[in-house]
Amino acid sequence: MTSYVGRSEAERKEMLHAIGVGSMEDLLDPVPAALRAKARIELPGAMSELDVRRRLRELSLRNIDPDGVSCFAGAGVYDHFVPAAVRHLLSRSEFSTCYTPYQAEVSQGTLQAIFEFQSLMCAVTGMDVCNASMYDCATAVAEAALLAVSATGERRILVSACLNPHYVDVLKTYCTPTNIEMVEIPEDAGVTDLAELESALGLGAACFIHQQPNFFGVVEETSGIGRLLSSSKALLVSCVDPISLSLLEPPSTYGADIVVGEGQGLGNAMSFGGPLLGFFAARKDYVRKLPGRIVGLTSDVRGRRGFVLTLQTREQHIRREKATSNICTNQALVALAATVHVSLLGEEGMREVAEQCLSRSHFAAECLSQLKGFSLKYDRPFFKEFLLECPVSAEALVEALFDEGILGGVPLSRFSGRAELLLVAVTEKRTRKEIECFVDATRRASERLPRA
Amino acid sequence: MDELKRKTHGEPQGEGPRLEAEPLLSELHSQGHGSFVAPALDVPAVRAEDAIPSHLLRKESQGLPELSEPEVVRHFTRLSSMNYHVDKGMYPLGSCTMKYNPKLNEEVASWPGFAGLHPLSPLVGAQGALELMCLLDEALRAVTGMSQFCLHPAAGAHGELAGMMMVAAYHRDKKNEKDTVIIPDSAHGTNPASVNLAGYRVAEVKSGKNGCVSAESLRQVADERTAALMLTNPNTLGLFEEEVLELAEVLHGLDGLMYLDGANLNALLGVAKPADMGFDVVHINLHKTFSTPHGGGGPGSGPLGVNEKLRPFLPVPRVEKEGTRFVLRDHEPKSIGRIHSFYGNFAVMVKAYAYILSLGGEGLEAVSRESTLNANYLKALLAPHFELPYDRPCMHEFVLSGSRQKEAGVRTLDVAKRLLDYGFHAPTVYFPLIVDEALMIEPTETETKRELDRFAEAMQAIAEEARKTPEVVKLAPVATPVGRLDEGKAARELRLKW
Numbered sequence: 001m002t003s004y005v006g007r008s009e010a011e012r013k014e015m016l017h018a019i020g021v022g023s024m025e026d027l028l029d030p031v032p033a034a035l036r037a038k039a040r041i042e043l044p045g046a047m048s049e050l051d052v053r054r055r056l057r058e059l060s061l062r063n064i065d066p067d068g069v070s071c072f073a074g075a076g077v078y079d080h081f082v083p084a085a086v087r088h089l090l091s092r093s094e095f096s097t098c099y100t101p102y103q104a105e106v107s108q109g110t111l112q113a114i115f116e117f118q119s120l121m122c123a124v125t126g127m128d129v130c131n132a133s134m135y136d137c138a139t140a141v142a143e144a145a146l147l148a149v150s151a152t153g154e155r156r157i158l159v160s161a162c163l164n165p166h167y168v169d170v171l172k173t174y175c176t177p178t179n180i181e182m183v184e185i186p187e188d189a190g191v192t193d194l195a196e197l198e199s200a201l202g203l204g205a206a207c208f209i210h211q212q213p214n215f216f217g218v219v220e221e222t223s224g225i226g227r228l229l230s231s232s233k234a235l236l237v238s239c240v241d242p243i244s245l246s247l248l249e250p251p252s253t254y255g256a257d258i259v260v261g262e263g264q265g266l267g268n269a270m271s272f273g274g275p276l277l278g279f280f281a282a283r284k285d286y287v288r289k290l291p292g293r294i295v296g297l298t299s300d301v302r303g304r305r306g307f308v309l310t311l312q313t314r315e316q317h318i319r320r321e322k323a324t325s326n327i328c329t330n331q332a333l334v335a336l337a338a339t340v341h342v343s344l345l346g347e348e349g350m351r352e353v354a355e356q357c358l359s360r361s362h363f364a365a366e367c368l369s370q371l372k373g374f375s376l377k378y379d380r381p382f383f384k385e386f387l388l389e390c391p392v393s394a395e396a397l398v399e400a401l402f403d404e405g406i407l408g409g410v411p412l413s414r415f416s417g418r419a420e421l422l423l424v425a426v427t428e429k430r431t432r433k434e435i436e437c438f439v440d441a442t443r444r445a446s447e448r449l450p451r452a
Numbered sequence: 453m454d455e456l457k458r459k460t461h462g463e464p465q466g467e468g469p470r471l472e473a474e475p476l477l478s479e480l481h482s483q484g485h486g487s488f489v490a491p492a493l494d495v496p497a498v499r500a501e502d503a504i505p506s507h508l509l510r511k512e513s514q515g516l517p518e519l520s521e522p523e524v525v526r527h528f529t530r531l532s533s534m535n536y537h538v539d540k541g542m543y544p545l546g547s548c549t550m551k552y553n554p555k556l557n558e559e560v561a562s563w564p565g566f567a568g569l570h571p572l573s574p575l576v577g578a579q580g581a582l583e584l585m586c587l588l589d590e591a592l593r594a595v596t597g598m599s600q601f602c603l604h605p606a607a608g609a610h611g612e613l614a615g616m617m618m619v620a621a622y623h624r625d626k627k628n629e630k631d632t633v634i635i636p637d638s639a640h641g642t643n644p645a646s647v648n649l650a651g652y653r654v655a656e657v658k659s660g661k662n663g664c665v666s667a668e669s670l671r672q673v674a675d676e677r678t679a680a681l682m683l684t685n686p687n688t689l690g691l692f693e694e695e696v697l698e699l700a701e702v703l704h705g706l707d708g709l710m711y712l713d714g715a716n717l718n719a720l721l722g723v724a725k726p727a728d729m730g731f732d733v734v735h736i737n738l739h740k741t742f743s744t745p746h747g748g749g750g751p752g753s754g755p756l757g758v759n760e761k762l763r764p765f766l767p768v769p770r771v772e773k774e775g776t777r778f779v780l781r782d783h784e785p786k787s788i789g790r791i792h793s794f795y796g797n798f799a800v801m802v803k804a805y806a807y808i809l810s811l812g813g814e815g816l817e818a819v820s821r822e823s824t825l826n827a828n829y830l831k832a833l834l835a836p837h838f839e840l841p842y843d844r845p846c847m848h849e850f851v852l853s854g855s856r857q858k859e860a861g862v863r864t865l866d867v868a869k870r871l872l873d874y875g876f877h878a879p880t881v882y883f884p885l886i887v888d889e890a891l892m893i894e895p896t897e898t899e900t901k902r903e904l905d906r907f908a909e910a911m912q913a914i915a916e917e918a919r920k921t922p923e924v925v926k927l928a929p930v931a932t933p934v935g936r937l938d939e940g941k942a943a944r945e946l947r948l949k950w
Contacts, residue, residue, distance in 0.1 A: 003811055003818045004552050004743075004898050011901045015829040021845075027824045028723055030692040030845050035724035043594050043813035049556050052809045056560045056802070062580030066568025073570045076793055083488070085525055087562075093539035093745075094532035097553050100749040102545070102880075104939075105932040106536035106872050108474075110748040113531055116477050119949035123514045129948050132749070135606035138793040146649075166793050173767070173789035177620045177651035219504050247500045249510050262793070269562075272581045273571025273794025274606065275751035287946065293749065298942035300935035301927075305473040310942040316609070316645035317883070321654045326645035329607035329739070333747030340528055343477055346518040349488030356490055358503055363495035381504040395574075402574050410572045432494040 068405050070434040072364075074385045074425025075215070075410045076137065076164055077273055080243070080265040080353070081429050086340045095336055100293070100329065104308045105300075110332065111307035114295040117339040124242050124342075125259040126250030127281035132293035133335040134278030134327065137262035138167045141209060141239055142174035143280065143291045143325055144258045148207035148235040150324070151289055155180050158197065158205045161187040162214035163239060165415040171209075180206075190218045190378030190387070198228050207235040207258075212251070213244055217385030217423070218378055226254030242266060242279070244383045246354035258282045265427075267341025268334055277334040288314060291325030353428045357384035360435065361426035367439040368424070373446060377421060385425040387412070392449040394422035400445035406438050420452040473934075474530050478950040481517035488521075534933040535748070536877050542903050546849045546880035546892025547640065547688055549718045549740035554810065557744065557803035566802050571794040575779060581798065582778035585771045588755075588805045595717075595816065596734060597727030598757030602766045604796035608715060609642040611735030611754030612682075616650035617788045618733060618758065618765040619680045619709050625765075625786060628707055630679035636665050638688045638884040643713060652679055659886060663689040663842040667698035678706050684713040685720075685729065688884040688892065689842050690827060690849035692719075700730025709733060709762070717741040718896065719824060719847035722817025726757070733758045741819075742804035753800040767791045822897035823848040826904060830895050833908035837915040841887050848896070854889035862918040862925045864889040869936060870917070870928035874910035 012024070021027055028036060047055070071079040090096065094109060101107030101114075114132045121130040134140040145157050157175070159168060161184050168184075175182055185197045185208070192210055201208070208229060213219045222238075229236040235257040243265050251259045263277035264270070282290060288311065296310030316323040345353065361384045369376050373391030390397055394411035401408035412421035426435070500509055519527070536543070543550035561567065569581055589601045605611035616633070623630045632655045633647040644654045657673045660666050664687065674681070681703050685693045693699065700710050712726045714736035720726070721741070726734045738744050739752035746752070758766060764786035772781055811819065824847050831840070831850045839853040854864035868878035868891070880892040895904060917925050929936065 003815045003822060004554060005818065005822045006898075006900045007822065012825065015825055015901060019825075019828045019832050021828075024821050024825065027821065027828060027845065030694060030847065031724050032694065032697065035697075035728050038597075038728050039720075039722050039724050041594055041722050041813040041816050043591060043808070043816070046812035046815045047809050049810070052556060052806055053560065055809060056584075056806060057563075059580040059584050060560075060563045060565025062583065063565040063569050064573055064577035066564045071570055073572050075572055077571055079570065083521075085521055089525065089528045089532070091558070092529070092532045093553075094535040094537050096558075096745045096747055097538040098535050098748050099543070099545060099548055099550060099746040103536070103868065103872060103878050104937045105869065105929050105934055106534075106877065107748075108534035108933050109531035110535055112474060112476070112534075113528070113748075115949070119476075119478065120516065122949045123516055135610060135750075136793045138790075139606070139610070164793075166790060169790035170792065173617065173791055174649075176788070177617055177649070179651070219508055221508070223507060245510070246514065247504070247510060249508055250514075269567040269799070270570050271561075271567050272569040272578065272798040274792065274797040275799055276793060287948070294948060296942035296945075297947040298938045298945070300937050302935050304934055306934040306937045308937050308939050308942045310939065310946070310948075315641070317641035319645075320641050321644035321648040323641070323645040323648075326609045326613055326642050326649055327607070328609045328642050329746070329752040330750045331606070331747075332749035332751075333745075334751055336748065339477075340524065342516060343519055343524045343527070344521060345488045345516075346486035347513055347516040348486050348518065349490065350514070350516060352488070352490040355497075355500065356493060358500060359493060359498040360495055362498045362503060381508070383504070399574055399576070402577060407570060407573060407577075414572055428490060431491075435495070 069407050070405065070430060070438060071407045072409045072424050072426060072438060073407045075423055076166065076262055077270050078265045078425055078427055079270060079429055080427050082267050083344050085344055086267040086337055089340050090333060090337050096333055101309060108306060111295050113336050113339055115297060115307050117335045118295060120339060120342050121279050121281055124245050125281045126252030127259050128284035129287045130279060130281040131290050132295060133331040134280050134292060135331060136276035136278045137239060137260060138170035140260035140278035140280050141167045142171050144237045144260050145171055145207060145209065146174065147258065147286060147289050148237065149180055151235065151286060152206045152233060154204055154206035156183060156205050158183050158185050158200050158208040160185050160192040160210040162192055162216060163209060163211045164215045190216050190380050191220045192225065194224050194228060201228060201232045201234060205234040207237050209237040209239065211239040213241060213383045216378060216387045217382040219248065219381040219383055222254040230255050243354055243357065246351040247358065263338045266338035268337050275331055275334045277331050277338055289324050290314065292327045292330055356428035360428065360430055361386065364424065364426045364435045367435065368442060371443050371446065384427060385423060388422045388424050390420045390422055392446050392452050393419050396449050397422065397442065397445055400449065401441050404441045406441055408438060408442065476950050477517045477527065480519055480523055480527060483518055485520045485523065486518035541875060542899050542907055543877040544879045544893045544895050545877065546894045547715050549894060549896055551743055551896040552898035553743055553745040554807060557806040560806050561799045561802040567799065579778055582771050584805055585801060586773060586778060588801050591808045592755060592757060595721060596757050597725035598734060599759050600763055600766060601755045601757045603755045603801055604767055604792045605735065605754035605756055606792060606797050607750060607752040608735055608737045608754040609646060611756045612642055612646035612713065613649055614767055614788065614791045615711055615733045615735050615756050616646050618762050619711065620650050621765040621788050622709065622762055623679055630677055632677050633679050634673055634681045636683065636687065637886050639682065639684060640688065640713060640715060643682050647682065663691045664693050664695065665699060667695050667702055670699055670702050674702055674706055674708065676706055678708045680709040680711050682711040682713060684716055686716045686847040689851050690846040691842060691844060692847055696729045715740060716848065719820050721820040723820050727759060733762050738800050738804040743807045744800045744803040751797045751800055753797045819897050826895040826897060826899055830893065830904050830908060834911055837912050849892060849894035851884065851887050852891040852893065853887050854891060857915065857918040858889050860918050860922050862922045864891055866925045866928060867914055870914045870925045871910060872929040873931040876907055876910060
């Protein structure tokens, strides 16, 4: 039996003697006997390392083998390339087996890396400050709304209908207990309806939350959104794909107050949707209201540069019920992956990846929309993802493609959307050959499947 | 220093004082060093200005640093060498359960069948992942006696929040008029913060002289407005709440709910099941009890377990077995809703499940016994040198006070910093708040007797230094990559990026 405990019976006896008790069970005397009597854990016995591997191998083989599959699925999580050096550095136990840097003098590696993460995300988004990370984009959106409510005193938030529906769901969960009112700003042909936004803003709001590119992949007219928000006291919360920001204007230029996003695509595996990487950046006016950890630069007793957790009076371990958020453990190692990834790619590499996403997705969209009965749902600019209108059920199509080793996108029915809509994402990893196979398999499947 | 060398590692830990700080990425940047090569573009190139209106495009560069791969690898490797970590030595942070992280678990979680899986793959291609989540749920039920787990919370505090939201949903559903959650004065800071986010007021119940909450003191605070009691058991003093069954009776008599902060579950495996103690809802931490690495502050995982009463309110989507197929269920009318973009930190679940398989039922039961042995043994070794405010048998952790050292002008913070010089991570300090100059020590079961003895020697040596040469302790740390850092300056000057 292994519990990863190195102990001989003689040592155990010696220790019990030092404590002054007779047996291991005597140690448990503080626990009422009635509870102990029922506490046996009815699970099978210990397994050898080899057997655990075999068991888990069986389970993993019941999932898609990603090496044999071309992934065109997105909707928040994307199949971007991850350089080997990212995985190598992440696997160093100096980074993976430490905890929150409470003792700064022996945590400078983690602290400086977080400071660099904050700096890189500020550069990408154009914002003044960024925290150490959030669980994912959905919870970052929710915390942004809570910040806006606290900063403005308004208890009504406006949410674009083009925001990822899962993020909307999480936002709803966070708003329910404290009765924060959520108002959906409808969509008009794939983008936020600005006339509706304008009239909703007129009634007062804590914030407006939008996504760029939006859930349907469309690059929205952010300048229009920014103009409307500039004459309102509501905060503008922008939810972004950091990779798109190598091409798109940073949210700071259209007046965003808070920028959140999903950083999984920066150096992290898809891992069935977790761990992900929420990030939370803002204008400096809101630095004292930010949720979560923040690292600041300082110096040691001899004047050498060093880093510490700072502004901790915002946080739960100091402020308790008055804290800006309850977040404690976040996604530090995932943020480190993003930091390493962006360092390896650099300005040029990041731009190249973004340009390839643009070219490859446009090639795929062009080919797919030429198939009989298929068209792009919206004739709008897009970056790496687009909504395809199919003559057949998107779910049936995805299942048919799956048999050919293609993950052909995300049927909108998984988000309670219309059955013939398919959300297709194309990253820099998809080759022309993969795209052509995808298109060809789609053609063949659509001829076979019943009309929608 | 000679004393220190003889008694501990033979030499101070860390790399010794550095003359130069590790440069920032921005300082290492050199135009033209970037070495990333993208695959050749085998489709027609689309220029951004042709696809997207120019006013929506970036006008200026981002200013991201350009470095070669060797420069990046050296930078982060040098940074890593400035971290203390569990693979290097004992990390006795109380309530954080810094146990050894088995390497097998890291490897299996990185397999393509797990790591490469898109969360919106057709369910037919994700059956293994869904089954693993069900198996982990079953194992956690066996450990805790709860009826069902939701694995979505990405950390303990996330689980607390979702749990408190379920408490609120339960009372709304029953049309109970509740506005308060009771929390002991020894509770983790996340507890009151989570309660507040769930829309409740916090009421505090004082722990008694024995460090525990008595049913009598609870009765003085609890009334019909009480939604729940949020309890950590063993509590943050490492003491088992002996009256827990009576506490549950008080709460249930008011149709209040019992919430267990399972941060200290490492003491309970095969010792006492949360369900048997009367808890209706519990969050646990896979990154504590179930050995997944802490990652420098995440990713963690904070599964939420409930009894039948609260089952309808669990978050969605739920993973369930329908015949021979595993499915995700989204539409549950009483659910509090979705709490994560997808299903939580799946990779962490894989690691925890591998750990549970490795240990089996008996191995898990041994964990709590060995961790309790370690804590009581270390407490016995340290009791002569430090104040022990609650001199009672502890579970998996215990709390000392630095009050004696404080009289000599040496604060707990100084003791903690000096421990770094001796090659150990410090315990949790200044928590729980009810202990003056608190040092909260959790050795975990994976520390050997030899390591505990060495730690005790270091603590004894520091206690001696505090008496004889307090200035040495107050100047610590000296053997770390940087000396004591100025937190006040960081907060005043607020330099949060380069």
